[in-house]
Amino acid sequence: LNDxxxxxxxxxxxxxxxxxxxxxxxxxxxxxxxxxxEEEVRRKDIRIGDTVNIEKGxxxxxxxxSINIDNRPADSMPFETPRxxxxxxxPLVRIGEEVAIRCTNTTCPAQVQGRVExxxxxxAMDIEGFGPAVTEQLLQEGLVRNxxxxxxxxxxQLTSLERMGERSADNLLRSIEESKQRSLDRVIFGLGIQHVxxxxxxxxxxxxxxxxxxxxxxxxxxxxxxEIGPTIAQSVASFFGNQQNCEVVDKLREACIAMExxxxxxxxxxxxxxxxxxxxxxxxxxxxxxxxxxxxxxxxGRVTSNVSKKTNYVVAGENAGSKLKKGLALEVPVLxxxxxxxxxxx
DNA sequence: TACCGCGACGGCAGCAATTG
DNA sequence: CAATTGCTGCCGTCGCGGTA
Numbered sequence: 001l002n003d004x005x006x007x008x009x010x011x012x013x014x015x016x017x018x019x020x021x022x023x024x025x026x027x028x029x030x031x032x033x034x035x036x037x038e039e040e041v042r043r044k045d046i047r048i049g050d051t052v053n054i055e056k057g058x059x060x061x062x063x064x065x066s067i068n069i070d071n072r073p074a075d076s077m078p079f080e081t082p083r084x085x086x087x088x089x090x091p092l093v094r095i096g097e098e099v100a101i102r103c104t105n106t107t108c109p110a111q112v113q114g115r116v117e118x119x120x121x122x123x124a125m126d127i128e129g130f131g132p133a134v135t136e137q138l139l140q141e142g143l144v145r146n147x148x149x150x151x152x153x154x155x156x157q158l159t160s161l162e163r164m165g166e167r168s169a170d171n172l173l174r175s176i177e178e179s180k181q182r183s184l185d186r187v188i189f190g191l192g193i194q195h196v197x198x199x200x201x202x203x204x205x206x207x208x209x210x211x212x213x214x215x216x217x218x219x220x221x222x223x224x225x226x227e228i229g230p231t232i233a234q235s236v237a238s239f240f241g242n243q244q245n246c247e248v249v250d251k252l253r254e255a256c257i258a259m260e261x262x263x264x265x266x267x268x269x270x271x272x273x274x275x276x277x278x279x280x281x282x283x284x285x286x287x288x289x290x291x292x293x294x295x296x297x298x299x300x301g302r303v304t305s306n307v308s309k310k311t312n313y314v315v316a317g318e319n320a321g322s323k324l325k326k327g328l329a330l331e332v333p334v335l336x337x338x339x340x341x342x343x344x345x346x
Numbered sequence: 347t348a349c350c351g352c353g354a355c356g357g358c359a360g361c362a363a364t365t366g
Numbered sequence: 367c368a369a370t371t372g373c374t375g376c377c378g379t380c381g382c383g384g385t386a
Contacts, residue, residue, distance in 0.1 A: 009354060017355075034355045037381075063355090063379080100353095100382090122375075131373045163371065165364055195384080197352045229385050 001050045001064075004035065006086045010114025011194055012103040014085065014092060016041055018064055020054070030054060033064050038081050038101060047076040085110075112146065113139055115192045119147040123198060124190030125182050128175040129168065137161045146244075147190070148251030150176060180257045187257060188214065191249070193239045195232045203227055204236065210260040211249060215240045224277050224312060280315050281324050292340075315340045 003019040016035040023030055033054050035041050044067060046052065051071035052064045084091055085103035087110040092101045103111065113135055120130040127150075138144040143157050153176065158169035182190075188211070189201035196204070207225045208214040214236065222233035239245050253259055280292055292315070314334045316324045324334065335343065 007355085011353075013353075015354065030357080032356060034380085129373070133372055163364055168363060168372095171363090195352075199351065200384095227385065231384060 001046065001048060001052050003048055004041070004046075006082055008085060008087050008103055008108065008110035008114070010111055010118050010192055012085075012105070012108065012111050013100045014038075014082070014103060015100075018046070018052070020052070023054070035064060045078070047072065047078060049073045049076045109139065116144065116147055116150075118192045119190040120150070120179075121190075124186050125179040126186070127172075127179045129172040130175065134161065134164070134172070137164075146248050148248040151180075151252070151255030151257075180255065182258070184210070184258065184261050187211070187252070187259065191239070191245075193236055195235045200228065200232055205261060211253070212259070215246070215249065220312065278313050278315060313340075313343075 001018055001020055004016050005019055006014050006016055008014055016038055018033045018035050020031055020033060035046070044064070046064060046067055049072070051068040053066045053068065054064050081101070082092060085105065085108060088103065088105050088108040090103050090105040090108060093104055105111070113132075116135050116139070117132060119125055120127040120135070135144075138153075138161070141161070143153065144150060153173070155169050155173060158164050158172060159166060164172075183205070185198070185202040185205035188205055189196065189198050203225055204214055204222070208217060217237070219230075219233045219237040222228055222236055223230055240249075312333070314324060316334050316336065
């Protein structure tokens with residue numbers, strides 16, 4: 001084991017990687033192996049200079065299984081956790097009880113590059129010909145600062161790069177153009193919001209129906225979506241609470257990327273109550289129950305029969321009963337019929 | 347508590363395009 | 367024209383966090 005290096009991912013997580021004396025294992029030459037995280041290294045007491053046993057997990061990913069302590073050089077030192085980001089020197093932090101150590105500088109070049117690579121990646125916008133080398137050059141030359149800049153790249157700018165001729169530039173521009181057709185869930189996934197992987201992105205796309213709705217949604221509204229909990233909800237809300245992120249999203253919209261699910265406009269241009277859960281109690285004067293339900297659902301909300309922590313509003317009419325009591329006990333906002341009327345009219 | 351899925355990882359074959 | 371470079375897509379696992 002010649003060295004332990006640290007790589008910085010797009011979310012700032014710093015992971016240790018073992019640099020090995022190249023060795024043939026199961027038909028391929030292994031020169032690096034993942035070490036997962038710093039605690040893992042500490043637990044196994046892996047030191048630079050150690051002789052290590054490696055195998056390929058599932059015949060693919062090389063990993064360090066154990067060390068051969070007898071071959072340890074007498075002067076070997078325990079492994080040291082880096083204090084600063086290997087790329088931008090920002091002090092690294094460990095948040096709460098997390099195992100991961102992070103670079104918190106969102107403008108760290110490694111993070112910026114990671115985010116662009118994620119956006120153009122196969123499961124997100126799937127832009128062919130946009131690999132790490134191209135990304136690195138575009139960032140280096142200042143032609144791209146974030147994913148909002150991708151759609152205004154010109155033929156001239158691309159051909160100015162190393163190893164990028166007419167043909168490659170044409171192909172890349174065509175791929176970029178084609179990527180505008182990607183579905184909403186891929187766009188959301190591509191934004192690289194923390195904790196939002198493919199599944200969460202799909203849930204958010206299906207429930208919010210447009211980037212605008214997602215952007216406007218409160219953390220509470222998001223949390224009312226099935227399988228979206230407080231962590232993801234807050235992560236999304238704080239992403240859109242950031243001015244720069246909103247500017248990137250605006251640029252993507254200007255590039256004419258599809259930012260809505262089909263039908264969103266036809267059925268309801270806006271769904272300000274998307275995901276909101278209402279409980280009706282007591283008799284309403286101006287609406288029948290059915291009318292009230294129809295209004296709520298037209299705006300994207302849902303009506304359930306029982307009050308729980310997930311309930312966003314209790315609408316209390318005349319002679320409200322136990323559901324009003326439970327709503328008050330759980331500190332759910334209680335609306336009078338008038339307040340409810342204002343809410344749905346707006 | 348059980349389950350799912352996020353995020354991150356390396357090597358290689360095969361191919362296309364660029365460069366010299 | 368040959369050599370070089372870069373990209374894609376594939377393979378599977380770990381450790382853990384998030385949700386129900």
